[in-house]
Amino acid sequence: MKYERIIDKGSVWVLAAPLTVWAGHFLLSYWVGAVWCAKGWGPLVDTRIVMVVLTLSALLAVSLLARIARQRYRGVLVVDEAIDDPTENGRTRFMGHVALMLSVLAAVAIVMTFLPTLVFERC
Amino acid sequence: MRFHAEVSAQGGGPRRDLGVVSERKPWAAPAAFRQNRLRRIAAFSICALLLGGCEGAHSMLEGAGTGAAAVERLFWVMLAAAAVIWAGIMALAFHAARIKAQPEREDTAEKFVLLGGVVFPTVTLIALLIAGMLLLRGMIGGEPDLHVAVEGEQWWWRVDYRTPDGDVSTANEIRLPLGQTVELSLTSTDVIHSFWAPALGGKMDMIPGRTTTLKLTPVEAGRWGGVCAEFCGTAHAQMRFEIVVLPPEEFETWLAAEARPAAPAASADGQQVFLTAGCGACHAVRGTGAAGTAGPDLTHLAARATIASGILPLTREQLRAWIDDPDAVKPGALMPAFPDLAPAQMEALLDYLTGLT
Ligand SMILES: [Cu+2]
Numbered sequence: 001m002k003y004e005r006i007i008d009k010g011s012v013w014v015l016a017a018p019l020t021v022w023a024g025h026f027l028l029s030y031w032v033g034a035v036w037c038a039k040g041w042g043p044l045v046d047t048r049i050v051m052v053v054l055t056l057s058a059l060l061a062v063s064l065l066a067r068i069a070r071q072r073y074r075g076v077l078v079v080d081e082a083i084d085d086p087t088e089n090g091r092t093r094f095m096g097h098v099a100l101m102l103s104v105l106a107a108v109a110i111v112m113t114f115l116p117t118l119v120f121e122r123c
Numbered sequence: 124m125r126f127h128a129e130v131s132a133q134g135g136g137p138r139r140d141l142g143v144v145s146e147r148k149p150w151a152a153p154a155a156f157r158q159n160r161l162r163r164i165a166a167f168s169i170c171a172l173l174l175g176g177c178e179g180a181h182s183m184l185e186g187a188g189t190g191a192a193a194v195e196r197l198f199w200v201m202l203a204a205a206a207v208i209w210a211g212i213m214a215l216a217f218h219a220a221r222i223k224a225q226p227e228r229e230d231t232a233e234k235f236v237l238l239g240g241v242v243f244p245t246v247t248l249i250a251l252l253i254a255g256m257l258l259l260r261g262m263i264g265g266e267p268d269l270h271v272a273v274e275g276e277q278w279w280w281r282v283d284y285r286t287p288d289g290d291v292s293t294a295n296e297i298r299l300p301l302g303q304t305v306e307l308s309l310t311s312t313d314v315i316h317s318f319w320a321p322a323l324g325g326k327m328d329m330i331p332g333r334t335t336t337l338k339l340t341p342v343e344a345g346r347w348g349g350v351c352a353e354f355c356g357t358a359h360a361q362m363r364f365e366i367v368v369l370p371p372e373e374f375e376t377w378l379a380a381e382a383r384p385a386a387p388a389a390s391a392d393g394q395q396v397f398l399t400a401g402c403g404a405c406h407a408v409r410g411t412g413a414a415g416t417a418g419p420d421l422t423h424l425a426a427r428a429t430i431a432s433g434i435l436p437l438t439r440e441q442l443r444a445w446i447d448d449p450d451a452v453k454p455g456a457l458m459p460a461f462p463d464l465a466p467a468q469m470e471a472l473l474d475y476l477t478g479l480t
Pocket of ligand 1: 316317351352353354355356359360362
């Protein structure tokens with residue numbers, strides 16, 4: 001494979017992915033809110049249903065990423081574990097660990113982005 | 124909630140004392156003196172805080188409207204909680220700096236860091252977010268008793284009431300009935316302005332081509348201040364307004380009076396000057412044929428307390444200065460100067476304007 005380090009083995013993309021999902025969810029939430037309000041689609045499909053679907057998909061995506069991260073990390077979760085052995089194995093585990101933490105952060109952030117839809121019902 | 128300041132508004136006393144202190148070399152100061160100095164610094168900071176504009180017509184802490192009271196409650200709760208958390212963290216930091224390391228308790232420490240450093244802030248922030256949103260939802264409020272349209276214009280506020288006796292247009296002074304909920308429809312004709320009467324409620328942007336709404340429920344009679352809270356050009360800082368909260372009967376009387384056309388001219392010459400000088404191209408005086416809309420409606424000018432969007436008291440002298448050269452009084456004002464009016468014309472015009480009750 002050509003871009004081994006980026007695409008697959010010990011890869012970097014799992015690091016960037018969770019927060020990218022959060023950013024996408026954030027952007028889509030605003031777009032959906034704005035478009036639904038502007039077009040008056042509320043009666044057709046409740047904005048909140050769209051938001052719930054959006055949020056659940058984002059959480060699902062993040063949890064899949066978390067699974068990948070978990071597989072890389074292996075072992076029992078220690079939040080501030082220092083993984084510093086200069087080996088391929090250490091590298092993979094380190095990336096997994098960081099990606100796992102970022103997944104948790106992204107999930108919390110996605111939930112926080114979603115919360116306003118629960119409280120406000122109007123445009 | 125009101126604070127009462129104990130030193131003069133400039134805080135001159137404590138500051139002078141500090142000046143004297145700083146002339147001494149700190150390393151030469153005896154312990155008692157140092158302590159004294161600390162105490163003074165603390166006292167000064169507290170005074171400065173207390174003095175920080177916490178009282179008055181523009182204060183968020185006056186609670187003159189239900190919205191402001193709700194925000195104030197949240198403010199105090201957050202402040203108290205933040206103080207408790209801060210004190211806790213400081214205590215912990217001191218504690219941590221003094222104790223000896225205990226490697227065997229590493230696990231407990233880790234759990235503590237996780238709970239206190241990750242879980243606790245997350246839960247607290249989410250709770251605050253929800254509390255803030257519920258408060259906002261509450262401020263959206265129910266059905267209003269009254270509608271008022273306010274339009275931000277560089278650099279003043281057009282205020283319109285719809286009444287059974289006809290439309291009332293006034294400027295820079297919004298009168299509201301005590302205890303009733305008013306829905307303000309806010310918009311702008313030029314750039315974005317923002318409507319904010321801190322003592323009464325929230326702040327709302329006024330956006331050209333759009334109407335935003337803000338509800339206010341005044342609970343304390345009086346004269347409250349308002350400002351434009353979004354930079355909108357040269358005279359932004361002089362774009363103020365006043366909200367006068369009246370008992371409902373007084374409000375009705377005032378509104379009925381505003382709906383009537385202008386009082387008979389107090390000076391026929393003055394009215395003539397007004398019309399021939401071209402004031403009527405920009406200002407309306409209902410019942411005289413002057414129907415301009417570029418500037419404030421002057422039909423009942425003399426019933427207002429201020430001119431030039433809340434920055435000057437409405438007196439004969441201020442009116443004279445204003446008409447003579449608006450730009451000198453309020454840099455950027457979009458009314459032309461009239462320096463060429465003969466003194467007699469000016470006096471007649473002032474008679475006329477001050478007679479527009
Ligand atoms: Cu402004």
